[in-house]
Amino acid sequence: MTHTHLIGIGGTGLSAIAQVLLERGEVVSGSDRQSSPQSESVQAAGAKVTIGHAAENVTGADMVLRSSAVPDDNVEVQVALAANIPVVKRIDYFGDFLSDKNTIAIAGSHGKTTTSAMVAWMLTDLEIAPGFIVGGEVENLGKNATAGNSKYFVIEADEYDYMFWGISPEIAVVTNIEHDHPDCFPTKEIYATAFEGFADRITKSGVLILCLDDPGARGLSAYAKEKGIMVLSYSIENDQADYFANNYSPVPLAGYTFDVNKGNQKLTTASLQVPGKHNVLNALAALIIADIIGLDLISVAESLSKFTGAGRRFDILGEASSILIIDDYGHHPTEIKATLSATKVRYPNRRIWAVWQPHTFSRTLELLEAFGNSFVDADQVVITKVYAAREEAPATYSPEKLISAIDHENVF
CATH class of the missing domain: 3.40.1190.10 (Mur-like, catalytic domain)
Structure with a gap:
């Protein structure tokens, strides 16, 4: 049996690969910076999961698969390379x-x-x-x-x-x-x-x-x-x-x-x-x-x-005090516009509040103009802090700049 170690096993992509490998009868271990529902799921399925990165985590591995978010200087990457253990990303895997x-x-x-x-x-x-x-x-x-x-x-x-x-x-x-x-x-x-x-x-x-x-x-x-x-x-x-x-x-x-x-x-x-x-x-x-x-x-x-949907795609979380909460992962201007349009068609007699968390500074700035008309089907627009992911806030970004780009009279 092949032993595959996955660096970033808590992410959606690598945890899915881990699940398939486990079902195929392979030995799976992995690590991530913090626990997640995905890492807990593959651990329950039989993977050895470690929170935190350390040299000993790759012991016994025949192959190391790394997330795109894992840098070259990650200690597990370095130790595996020094031990002549193949280290690949999904494109090569x-x-x-x-x-x-x-x-x-x-x-x-x-x-x-x-x-x-x-x-x-x-x-x-x-x-x-x-x-x-x-x-x-x-x-x-x-x-x-x-x-x-x-x-x-x-x-x-x-x-x-x-x-x-x-x-x-x-x-x-x-x-x-x-x-x-x-x-x-x-x-x-x-x-x-x-x-x-x-x-x-x-x-x-x-x-x-x-x-x-x-x-x-x-x-x-x-x-x-x-x-x-x-x-x-x-x-x-x-x-x-x-x-x-x-x-x-x-x-x-x-x-x-x-x-x-x-x-x-x-x-x-x-x-x-x-x-x-x-x-x-x-x-x-x-x-x-x-x-x-x-x-x-x-x-x-x-x-x-009979298909009811995919996770975080028009995901109806529940209703309280006549307020229906819908979660959707869409963060591109086209995706936001399509989701709000679908909401308006499905619930024509409800007021729509769009609470938007921009996803990465690079995407938000590059597509700033396109976001302008994404919210036409919302009655109110609330913008949260940007989810930065791998990025630092550039000097060219400000919340005021984002708000002014949205072509909507009720945005804050």
Whole structure:
């Protein structure tokens, strides 16, 4: 059995890998700066977890996997390298990790967690038993990762630190491409090129599924076709797409009902619990995957109708004194706007307070202008302190600058 040590095991990505390794019967240890629900979960599943980094933590390891947030001078990284123990990031790890699987990789600036969760749930509900790693809990399944018992493995393909370049999928989805993570991709051109690299890694017999409604994805479609990659498109706006949803209408206190078409042929009608037109697009991508692998689409639509969401994506926490609390991880301008739009459609008679915690100074400053009209569907906007993550506050940032950028009369 291989012993893998994970530095940063408390994060969403590495804890998910740890869970899969444990289910495969491997020896797993790991460390992190502080305890988290994720580190506690993998510890309960059988991993040896240490809080704090120390040289002795890597003793006995055959391989060290490090989070992108772990610096080169980390003591465990240094000790492992000195002992000739391979130290890798996810980009260099996934090749072996997924080598015997038909990989379904879901990428994109927005929607990849929910789409990955939809596909994982759909295949599980239809008793295909896929492996999967998703960036949030699949609510229907109560977990975000499992080893699975079939040839299929669903993975959320994160672009940060070029992680998705380590994956060679048979089926790849790109939901959209809109500049994000400016600390890693300084310009929108560099960001778009990263997705071209992802497309280049699709297997020769593989297929790239793209949203025709997104300008960035359309650009990638042109690139992929020039490279001879098979491309399938989907849309809710353009009936020239390979797959097209129409006749969509909102369902009270739920999502949308819509027809799914392939060319001029109606395939099925689907109905979602999760709100927002963006989730119609996410479901279309899932339905295309099902069609490619030969599933009955009426059964697939039934599975998707039971999908309740992914963790921290329009997550209804509860209601007190007639105040409904919804938690959503979206922190890009487009994500915020889509979430608030979905909220307004689902709850047309409620006042909406948007309490926003900006995520990193680099993203907030780079996308400052785009945040301006993200809150049009909110009645009140409350902005908290920036979640800095790896960053220090630059001199160019001030709360007043952020507030003045938001085009809303009730912001504080």
